[in-house]
Amino acid sequence: MFKSKLTTTPNSLLYHGRLDNIPNHKLSSVRIFVSSTFSDTVEERDALIKNVYPKLREYCFKTYNIPFYYSDMRWGIQDQSTDNHSTVDMCLQELDRCCRLSLATNCVILLSHRYGGQMPPARIKQRVFRRFASVLSDDESALIDRWFQLDENPVEPVYVLRSIDSTTREQWKENKKQLQNALRHASDLCLLHKTISESEHKEFHISVTSQEIYRALQNNDQQPQRMVAFFRELKDIDDLDSKLKLKFSDTDEETQKLLDDTKTLIRDALLPENVFAYRVNWKDETNKNVYLTKFQEDFYNVLKNQIDYHMTQTRPKDKLYEEVLEHSIQCKMLDERYCSRDDILEKVKTFVLLNTPQRPCTIYGKSGTGKSSIMAQVAIKAPKWFENPSSVSIIIRFLGTTPLSSDIRQPLISIIQQICIIYHIKMVPINDSTTIQGLKQKFEQILIQIPTTEKLVILFDSVDQLQVEYYDCSKWLPVDYPQNVKCILSTIPVIPKENANLNSGKVRILPFFYQTESECLHSIR
Numbered sequence: 119m120f121k122s123k124l125t126t127t128p129n130s131l132l133y134h135g136r137l138d139n140i141p142n143h144k145l146s147s148v149r150i151f152v153s154s155t156f157s158d159t160v161e162e163r164d165a166l167i168k169n170v171y172p173k174l175r176e177y178c179f180k181t182y183n184i185p186f187y188y189s190d191m192r193w194g195i196q197d198q199s200t201d202n203h204s205t206v207d208m209c210l211q212e213l214d215r216c217c218r219l220s221l222a223t224n225c226v227i228l229l230s231h232r233y234g235g236q237m238p239p240a241r242i243k244q245r246v247f248r249r250f251a252s253v254l255s256d257d258e259s260a261l262i263d264r265w266f267q268l269d270e271n272p273v274e275p276v277y278v279l280r281s282i283d284s285t286t287r288e289q290w291k292e293n294k295k296q297l298q299n300a301l302r303h304a305s306d307l308c309l310l311h312k313t314i315s316e317s318e319h320k321e322f323h324i325s326v327t328s329q330e331i332y333r334a335l336q337n338n339d340q341q342p343q344r345m346v347a348f349f350r351e352l353k354d355i356d357d358l359d360s361k362l363k364l365k366f367s368d369t370d371e372e373t374q375k376l377l378d379d380t381k382t383l384i385r386d387a388l389l390p391e392n393v394f395a396y397r398v399n400w401k402d403e404t405n406k407n408v409y410l411t412k413f414q415e416d417f418y419n420v421l422k423n424q425i426d427y428h429m430t431q432t433r434p435k436d437k438l439y440e441e442v443l444e445h446s447i448q449c450k451m452l453d454e455r456y457c458s459r460d461d462i463l464e465k466v467k468t469f470v471l472l473n474t475p476q477r478p479c480t481i482y483g484k485s486g487t488g489k490s491s492i493m494a495q496v497a498i499k500a501p502k503w504f505e506n507p508s509s510v511s512i513i514i515r516f517l518g519t520t521p522l523s524s525d526i527r528q529p530l531i532s533i534i535q536q537i538c539i540i541y542h543i544k545m546v547p548i549n550d551s552t553t554i555q556g557l558k559q560k561f562e563q564i565l566i567q568i569p570t571t572e573k574l575v576i577l578f579d580s581v582d583q584l585q586v587e588y589y590d591c592s593k594w595l596p597v598d599y600p601q602n603v604k605c606i607l608s609t610i611p612v613i614p615k616e617n618a619n620l621n622s623g624k625v626r627i628l629p630f631f632y633q634t635e636s637e638c639l640h641s642i643r
Contacts, residue, residue, distance in 0.1 A: 132442055133539050135512025137450050148178055148425055151216040152190040153330040154228035158366045162228055163190055165410055170418050182429050203240040203279045206326055210333055217337040222428035223421050225334040227347040231367035233377040234325030238298050244275040249313045250304035258300040265297055328380050335387050346420050347384045349395045441532050444520045452494035459492055466496050467503050470575060470604050477597055478605040489608040493579040500575050510573040511540050518583025526588045530557045534564055543567050554594050562596045565603055574603045581609040
C-alpha cells in the first residue's frame with residue numbers, strides 16, 4: 119500500500135512541490151566571510167591567503183567543479199566607505215551575501231584578546247537622539263549636534279552621521295573618540311533611567327566584529343554546520359612590551375566582558391567540533407610557528423569536511439533533481455514578486471477542489487500580465503486549499519526557462535519520472551525511440567496509478583514558449599484526468615490558428631467572468 123513520505127527528506131519535499139527549504143537562487147559556489155579583529159590577526163589571515171585558500175579553491179574545483187571565494191573585509195575597505203560611514207553596512211551586506219549564496223560554510227570567526235573597533239553608529243533613531251540630548255552636558259550635546267543631522271524621510275525619522283570630506287577630516291580625527299564616548303555615556307544614563315531598551319543601548323557599545331558575529335549566528339540559526347570559530351589565547355601576553363600588548367589586547371574591563379560574552383555566545387551556538395582553541399607563547403617563534411601550522415591544518419580540514427557534508431546533502435543527484443530544483447527556484451522567485459490577485463486564485467481554487475474528473479484549466483493573458491506569477495502562487499497555495507495538505511503534491515514546469523524545457527519531450531519525461539518517485543510507481547521504460555504520442559500514452563497510464571487518497575496538481579506555464587509544432591496541445595497533453603488530478607496551463611491569448619488546437623473542435627473554451635483580457639481564466643472542456 120502506498121504511504122506518503124512527504125516529510126521524510128529534503129529531496130522528497132522538493133519532489134512533492136514543497137519549496138520552504140530551497141534556496142532563492144541556484145547555489146553554485148562556496149563563499150566564506152572572515153570575521154575578525156584587525157591588527158592582532160594579520161599573521162593568521164596572511165597565512166590563509168597564502169597557503170589555505172588556494173588549496174580550498176583547488177579542492178572545490180577538482181572535487182565538485184565549483185568555485186571557492188573568501189571575503190576578508192579587514193583588507194581593502196575604501197576611503198569612500200569610511201568617509202560616508204557605510205563600513206558597517208558594507209560588511210554586513212557582504213556577510214549576508216555569503217550566507218545567502220554559499221553551498222557550505224559561510225562564516226569563519228577569528229578571535230583572540232581584542233573585542234574590535236567600536237564606531238559611532240551611522241544612524242540614531244530620533245527618539246533615542248532626543249533622550250541623549252536631555253542627559254548630556256552642553257558640550258557633549260553640542261558635539262553630537264555638530265556631527266549628526268536629522269533625516270525625516272524614513273517612516274521613523276533618524277539622525278544621520280555627517281559624511282567626512284577634505285574640510286572636516288582633521289576635525290573628525292579629533293572628535294571621533296570624544297563622540298563615541300559621549301554616545302556611550304548617554305546610552306548608559308538612558309538605560310539606567312529606563313528611557314531606552316537594552317538592545318538600543320547595545321548599539322553604542324558593540325564592535326563591528328561582534329555585529330558581524332551576531333548577524334552570522336542569526337542567519338545560520340538553524341544551520342550550525344555553516345560556521346567555524348577559532349579562538350587564540352596568548353599565554354605570554356603580560357610579558358609583551360607595552361606597544362605590542364596594546365596591539366594584541368583591549369585594556370578596559372567593559373570591552374573584556376563584551377568579548378567574553380561574545381565568545382560564550384559562539385560556543386553555545388556552534389557545534390563543539392566547529393570551535394577551535396589555541397594557547398600560544400607569542401614571543402617563542404618556534405611555538406608560534408607550530409601554532410600557525412596547526413591553525414592552517416585545522417582551518418583547511420574543517421572547511422573541507424563542511425564542504426563535503428553540504429555537497430552530499432545539496433548537490434543535485436541527477437538530471438531530474440536538477441531540473442525540478444531549477445523550476446522550484448523559479449517558482450519561489452516569481453512568488454516573491456507577485457502582486458496579489460485573489461480573484462484569479464479563487465477561480466483556480468474552485469477548479470482545483472472540484473471532486474469530479476476534469477479536463478485542463480487554462481489561464482491566459484498578454485505577455486507581462488503576471489501569468490507566471492499566478493502559476494507560482496497556485497503552486498505554493500494549492501496544498502493549503504485541501505483538508506489534508508500533506509496528501510497534495512505539486513508539479514510545475516516553466517516552459518522555455520531551462521535547456522530541457524523548450525522541447526515538450528523532456529518536460530513530459532521529467533514529469534512522468536517525478537510522479538513515479540512521488541507515488542513509488544515502477545518507472546516506465548522510456549528511450550530515444552519513444553514518440554511524443556507514446557509519451558502521452560505513458561503519461562495517461564501513470565496518472566491512473568496515483569492512489570485515490572492522494573491529490574496532484576500539474577502546472578504547465580507558458581505553453582506559447584514551446585516549439586511551434588507543440589502549440590497543438592492534443593499531441594502531447596492528456597485531455598481527461600482522474601478526479602484527484604488537476605492540470606492547469608498558461609499561455610498568451612492568441613496562438614496562430616494553423617498551429618493551435620486550444621480552440622479546435624476537440625475542446626472548447628468556456629470563460630469565467632472577468633473584467634479585462636489580462637484577467638482571463640478559461641476552462642478547457
